[in-house]
Amino acid sequence: MKTYRHIFFDLDRTLWDFEKNSAETLLSIHEEFSLGEQIPDQDLFIVKYNYFNDHLWDEFKAGTIKKAELRVRRFELLLAYFDIRDEELVSKISRFYLNTNPLKKELIPGAKETLEYLHGKYELYVISNGFYDVQLTKLISSGISKYIRKTFTSDRIGIAKPKPGIYNYALSSVNARKAESVMVGDDAVNDVHGAHYAKIDQVYFNRNGIPSRIPPTWEITNLLQLKEIF
Ligand SMILES: [Mg+2]
The missing domain is CATH 3.40.50.1000 (HAD superfamily/HAD-like)
Known part of the structure; x- marks a missing residue:
């Protein structure tokens, strides 16, 4: 040996x-940006985020999008899925995710x-x-x-x-x-x-x-x- x-x-x-910490961050986002009324199902919010994020990561690995684009686009698609179209909110949430997620301890x-x-x-x-x-x-x-x-x-x-x-x-x-x-x-x-x-x-x-x-x-x-x- x-x-x-x-x-x-x-x-x-x-x-x-990664999964647990990301889910925690998404729950913080749900609360911080008062999304409860438009998106009552928190689990669905997390499931859909993972869905869009995974697809965009595949595109990133294939070289069709840049990382900066991925970071915003995943929230744009997520909110659009729940009929929310708000560019400013998307960019705020994207920044919140990037700043908050690495602070999670799981x-x-x-x-x-x-x-x-x-x-x-x-x-x-x-x-x-x-x-x-x-x-x-x-x-x-x-x-x-x-x-x-x-x-x-x-x-x-x-x-x-x-x-x-x-x-x-x-x-x-x-x-x-x-x-x-x-x-x-x-x-x-x-x-x-x-x-x-x-x-x-x-x-x-x-x-x-x-x-x-x-x-x-x-x-x-x-x-x-x-x-x-x-
Ligand atoms: Mg790994």
């Missing part, structure tokens, strides 16, 4: 509970316990396709920034997962040898295939039972299983 020294984590949906079950266990035995880092300031805010608000030695994001490095370049950049900047490094993440393509092509071992945190085309070095369904691997 290999001796690992460096563990690289994905952040959203691997440590930070972590994936077992995240804190696992980081506490690994911290001190290994050097821990984050590699994320998010924005640096946003991801750092999430780490701080959720109370896990103390475990993470360094955070690498695609916006700062200029290369996004699954491109091996982001992995190579992160490893060399902390002098981590590939044979002593491992990537942990919930996305088969970005985290498993990306690390595989960068010749780094991978732990696939397979939360939704989606098989990876490339078999990962390790596969887990619960973060606490990391304590058995490391």
Whole structure:
């Protein structure tokens, strides 16, 4: 068995509970902007947001829209679904979401316990396709920034997962040898295939039972299983 020294984590949906935090933010929006009368069903508000957001993310990944456009458009479509057409409200809500969401604290079950266990035995880092300031805010608000030695994001490095370049950049900047490094993440393509092509071992945190085309070095369904691997 290999001796690992460096563990690289994905952040959203691997440590930070993106779905729960986003739902909380949407509930705050529903209240803050007094949408109760026009949109009585809060669950539907969240379900429809996720629907439009997912579609726009697919378009973003395909390169047909820019991120700035996605951030406004998802709320434009959401409000239009409920027959609200108000450009100013859309832009206020979009800003509120971006400012509030990273302040939410929900972590994936077992995240804190696992980081506490690994911290001190290994050097821990984050590699994320998010924005640096946003991801750092999430780490701080959720109370896990103390475990993470360094955070690498695609916006700062200029290369996004699954491109091996982001992995190579992160490893060399902390002098981590590939044979002593491992990537942990919930996305088969970005985290498993990306690390595989960068010749780094991978732990696939397979939360939704989606098989990876490339078999990962390790596969887990619960973060606490990391304590058995490391
Ligand atoms: Mg993720």
